[in-house]
Amino acid sequence: MRTRTLLAAAAAGVLLVGPVQATSLAEPAATNPAATPSAPVSAVLAAPDIPIANVRAHLTQLQTIATNNGGNRAHGRPGYRASVDYIRARLDAAGYTTTLQSFTSGGATGYNLLAEWPRGDANNVIMAGGHLDSVTAGPGINDNGSGSAALLEVALAVSRQNLTPTNRLRFGWWGAEERGLVGSTYYVNNLPSADRSRIRGYLNFDMIGSPNPGYFVYSASGQPSGSAELQRVLAAPFAAMGVPTELTSVGGRSDHAAFARAGIPIGGLFTGAEGTKTSAQAQKWGGTAGQAYDRCYHASCDTTSNINATALDRNSDAIAQAVWTLVGG
Template sequence: MRVRKLAYAGAAATLTAVLALTGATYADAAPITAVAAPIAVAPPVISADASMAHLQKLMDFARASNNTRKIGSTGFTSTVTYIKQQLDALGWKTTVQNFTTGGKAAANVVAEWPYGDAAHVVMAGAHSDSVAAGPGINDDGSGVAALLANAAAISQAKLVPAKRIRFGFWGAEEQGDVGSTYYVSHLASGEPKKIDAYLNFDMIGNKPENGRTVGWSLYTEGQSNGLNAPFQTYFTSQGITVNPSLDTDDRSDHAAFKRAGVKVTGVSSVRSLNALGACYHKACDDLTDVSATSMALGSNAIAAAVWSLSGA
């Protein structure tokens, strides 16, 4: 976050029963087979280890790049390469959008799960760059790692949703949402109208500070357009009360989609913009600045919303 100055292929009955009773992952599930009628499939439970492994990689890239993953650095380039490699291996269709801002090279990675109605897209995104001062593991490696964990869950499930699922990993958010703005501005005529929802995940790994629990919040835009409902349902199931109206002041990548008329919301593990954490935009925003518990909650909140909104 920057400073402002298959739906209808179904799953085998055995798989459905296992998911309903245990919430198990799909790693050992039987192959999906067609059935006479669609069967709603619950998302798998995503472990904290799944996202924390990605965060370790991002930290390694930062360490090899003077403790930063800012655009123009090897830390950022390595991050982009890693994201694409992970998604390609999982069967997602990826596109890298290269652009330049402030004389520095940057890039977006856009990944699409190639099933579901392409005229109705559920999109989720996080920014892949950090500030110059630190490695950006919470801001916003946490969002990147959670989306990659979700991409793996979707792939392992061989999911065929009703709507198309698309993930965006934005470059140069810290320069003013440049990457997401570039993406939206380069969509072909009529394409923004095909995006039914854009979900933003910026700083979802906060750890408890000063004896207080992590304060989960939903973007205020989601209250009026109904997009907050699946998140609220998930957090309620975990016994967590969320702030349903975080006013982000359009300080992250949802802003470009909002301006294009797309319905937006997002999740953050902060109570307000006045409580972003002691290591926000600092060198100490490293692995010690994130909570594995928060990463698990954030990853599974994403799964609950993406699977629900896409008609999984």
């Protein structure tokens, strides 16, 4: 996650209890005027449980890649390209249509990896993504190996279930986020207007395994029309788990920002970065009050030891539930 002071988290609690049916999103704001809502989906296949062992195995691979390539997976470094190649190979084998989009930042070539499940209405696209690059200081296993690994395993679960969704599903792993959201901004800015208008919502997953975790859902306040539905869908799995959430405004510090500027509804999950867990949060979620959610944020100690397995498991399952709900089974 890009360095910037977090805005205050607010509105503790969840918004919905019980199962959620897939629904179309409201028409995006005027900056996305060509978009029209898709037809409601009346029934949804149950999302599978995402095997936490598989997610952690992906994190181990990302750690090994960093260790073998100078200790990091940063933009322009060999560890980043090796991370892209690892994820792409598994998506290709699972039947995805993958695209490697290149761009230049700081005199080095960067890459976005896009993966599309080739079923569902291509005029109604749901996107889920997170950044794959680390800072140069360390391997970036929580930031953002955690989101990247969970997204990969959710994508593989789609393939294992041989899902035939109503809406089209597209995943993105962004490059050079740590340099200022470069990759995701490049992607959105270079989308033809017709293609941009087909994206009904974007979900962002950046740091979902913090060792002293909070359970934060991106607030829809001030975001494009339709974001409130994404907030509701992302909060619902935690309600079913009996895990309270808080809304947080992450401002422009992660890859949802470019989509929001384009008028595309956005949502996301987050377990905290350099901010300090309060006593009230420690009572609610466990962990240690007065300490950062992630004491290894942007540091060399952001390794596979810097992951809370329970938070990673809960968030991975929540991602799957949101994806299945929004694309329809």
